[in-house]
Amino acid sequence: MTAPTFDDFVRTRTPGLLRVAYLLTGEQHAAEDLVQSALERTAGRWRHLVRNDSADGYVRTVMYRLQVDRWRRRAKFAEQVTAAVPDGAGPDPYGAADTRLALRAALARLTPRQRAVLVLRFFEDLGEARTAEVLGCSAGTVKSQTALALRRLREGAPELADLVGNGVGA
């Protein structure tokens, strides 16, 4: 069987990676930058990764770690990219849109690491051990960060209480 090319990999994986990156960053351009950076690093190790069939895991791990490493980049770039003005939207007849906006705003108040933990646990459905592996930390850290992140979600967006639950992770 022919080994996949890097171009093929980029084309097939980009949509999924962008969705995760969007959750991690909350912003389209920042998400594109994050995915691009992770793919660039993957390109540098492509032959090795293909041999070991580990490109998928590698690019995701790099993406999460780059995002959690955000404080360095924040020091380099004083401005934060945003595509949306900070004004809030008015009431929306459709509950899903309200929830989405509330979740986006609540996620923005979390640290990059807390955000990454939530995305890994509740979007990618990874267990604590696997989440710890991706982030390069201990399972205990994942547990404590998850609890802290959920608490901050509840505090920052009471309207999400039904989603987040009251006693979970506290």
Next chain:
Amino acid sequence: MNGSLRDAFEDLAAEARPVDLAARVTRGARRRRQRRVGAVAVATLALVLGTTVVLGRVDQVRPASPGKAYDVFWADDQSLPRYMHYAATVGSTARAEQGTGPVDAAALSPDGRKVALVVGQTVDVLVLDGARRTVEGFALPAADNFPEIAWAPDNRRVAVTDPSDPGITSAGFWVLDTVTGESRYIRHGHLGAGLGWAPDGQTLAVSAVDDRGDPAGIDLVPLDGGPVRRLGAAERWLLASAYSWSPDGTRLVVLDNGGTSAESFVVDVATGSQIGGALPGGRYVWRGPDRLAVERIDGLVETGLDGREIRVLYPFGRTGGHYRVAVRPGS
């Protein structure tokens, strides 16, 4: 609970617009690599020129015969930008592939005899010994983001940061003995960036981050596992790096890249307070109790602790060098 939260995440993730990143990735990787090599070039040029000129030990990295060699090359023939180029042709062994990758960090040993390079995206430390004319490689199971490397005063150990995830308990640094190959991992849950060995070789200065990953000051980390001491004006030392200890170990000069412009500070180790005003940002090295040296655009300059220029030690624009270090047979 998880199902509902997952649905909300799905809805939010669906806002991401699909884009074709294939062409951008290829171009971006090339640019990033060029930038990284360029940044390493400038930093290492400063280290090499600074150390060799300040210490007068340029002749201790000896030229060797052409052939299978690890080259460290820099050029400054009045054409800007200056650059340094590393090329590894370590025989036909597997090491060659790692050696030809971009260099992530480099440091010249205090005695000017050895160069340690971090290459590749897994951390491999290559030590080029100019006196023994050898190249030795050490693999560290560390992460791949922004490693830094610094030689201990004993010219034998190097410290390599593992800042894959600053601010969490798994962050730390490796101390590698380049003679025995033994390495120790020193956990430091609040490691940021920068490595500076104290003159006694028993303590490292590193920048600290808080639980959120934000800069918090400078930590003095003893290698014997003793308590970490924090020096502190975090609001001033936003992103400290490039530590250089005074020979008597009482002061540190630190580069702060975290503000709107880079500045350097002299810090009193005993009190943690800043001595004097801010200096122009740069990688300073000590030349004596009250003298520093720093690379500026036009040359290596000696200054006082107040940043006032005393004299130009080494004007740029006329130098260049090409070192070849032979590879030990079988390595």
